[in-house]
Amino acid sequence: MTGRVFRQVKRLALLLLAFASFAVAAATPEDRLSAVFEAVEANQLDVALKRVDALIADYPNFRLAYLVRGDLLLARARPLETFGNVLKTVPQERVEDLRAEALQRLRAQRQRPGDDRLPRYVLQLNPDQKHALVVDARRSRLYVYANAGGKPKLIADYYVTLGKNGIDKTREGDQKTPIGVYHVTANLPRKKLTDFYGAGAFPISYPNEWDRRQGRNGHGIWLHGVPSNVYSRAPRASDGCIVLANPDLESLGQRLQIGLTPVIIADEIEWVDEATLDAERASLAAEIEQWRTDWQSRDTERYLAHYSPRFAAGSQRLAAWATHKRKVNAGKSWIKVGLGRVTMLRYPHERDVVVVTFDQDYRSNGLSNVMKKRQYWTKENGRWKILYEAAA
């Protein structure tokens, strides 16, 4: 009997066995769920049932675990037809939601990026930034990277719920999650929120300069938890927010720095090896350094050559910017520019757009100031150019 009954679940699980880097040292509920499927694959259905019972005892709101428990019990009564073998009369979209969650969780568990695979976006973190978050929408996954000497190192990853209507937010109320480079802007503790947001919320900086330039609107995109009556939500269920299980949000929350921690949301993470990342970082860093020295040189035309014809900062286009800079530089007998705490984050889903943020220490005869600045760089005819520049 046992040889047949869990065929479907086994098939599902086997499909996902692309990478065998699975640790049985079960800790998170997801690890434990994965261990349940492990037992199913090994044809140890009794072990699987015990594991899922223990999981439910510890996480009584983990609906997906109940679905698996239902299958394990039903398999004892009769052969299963499918994973989540509920009656056809129950709302199928709810079953589909749980199936999708199972698939996303297992896939992420079994296809963890190897050590030599890094998201192409995190080119450089500044020394104050302890972490960067990278979301892979297609996998319903949030990866946490620690700042290891400016380079990213994967330390945790979580299942996340994203917008009902998917990604690439453009309009208010479109129930989509934006794609882009953002950062955490605030920390809203649990007691200031309704139960719907669970353990807390961290708004992010959507819409950013790039979004506004593209005419995207809307607001209120948060990282937040789930209501107390659930452990997690379906992969596509939010109004655009990034939703984590409450324990996950709590442990993630401890790592977040308001105004500092980048949140990069990609449709599907583009993975590169470290050498590629190093090369891209070096190429852009060299160009930024050239821009800095050209600015100091007071050769305004050389300085302006770093700006793209498509440059815009608010309503100011390249011509106005150039006129202004020529006028300012004409009065300078000396300029010194220092750059510090540089962050470089590549923009997902755009062709070679990098968001660069740094502290700028500008000194000259007549005026000196220190500011935080943000630039958007893009590659035009093989050369990095500035598309946007303003105080951050």
Add this chain to the structure above:
Amino acid sequence: MLNRNASRRRLYGGLRGGVILLCACAFFGAAAARADDVEDAQKLMKAGQSQQALERVNRALAANPKDPQARFLKGVILTEQGKPSEAIEIFTKLTQDYPTLPEPYNNLAVIYAGQGQYEKARTALEQSIRTHPTYATAYENLGDVYAKLASQAYGKALQLDASNTAAQNKLSLVRELVREPGVKPTAVAAAAPAKETPKDAPKEAPKDTPKPPVVAQKAPEKPAADSQAEVLKAVRGWAQAWAKKDADAYLGYYAKDFKTPGSGGRADWEKSRRERIAAPKSIAVGIDSPKVTMRGAEQATISFRQTYKSDKLKSQSRKTLELVKTDGHWQIREEKAGK
């Protein structure tokens, strides 16, 4: 999918276990007179006379309080009489005294399942199988209990509320494990057509040729006779609606305060009736030799021989309906199979 007949079969599985025990009585040094009592009690219970059966079995137990066969039978009778806690006590003691017997575990499980305690039922059934790995009844019950537990787990997974029909359907079906004893065996076959064909079912389809009602002697007056004709007309209408598989019309013949069998309530009962009416491709219902007895102007009892034929089942049975006149219509308030 579980059905009434399956439930009944399993209950009698338990009873058969009792019969097996009876044969083993020699090992317990049983006295002949007591064996007779137990046998009589068994017969009485099968005939639906559970109170008399209980008296006999108590007599047997007075003579020999430890007799496992009599104790088991008493447990079954108490289960049928809707006294689960007393029955649980008896079966539990039996499992302690005779831990290798599977039947007491099985019946404990049936009672627990009836109370919605599926985890307990599961434990008992697993115990039953451990002591007796080939005990088919326990396997069958265990399958249902697993299915029920699965359904509960799915319910939690999908956050189905109590009003969800699918969940309710599963629940009531398993609940019938206990509800079932209250229904007499012939009644179930007749009222609840299922896949099994009774051995004594007629080979030919019953001809629905109505005979004039045999008027009960106590009701000779004409107005009463008119009322009797009305009652019979209503019952024929009921049978026709059933045969046409017109569930709405069929259910319309039941009074608002109709005594639904078991404890499931009107909604459960209607649902199961709709399912049973919908299941066969064709249904023929015949009413033969009806006898109408008036109880005043607004109440009547009708007894008849019901012949039922569908593509799945043929059966004949006696049926008695209690009808009440409401707003000028005769409606069924109680439905009893048997005499």
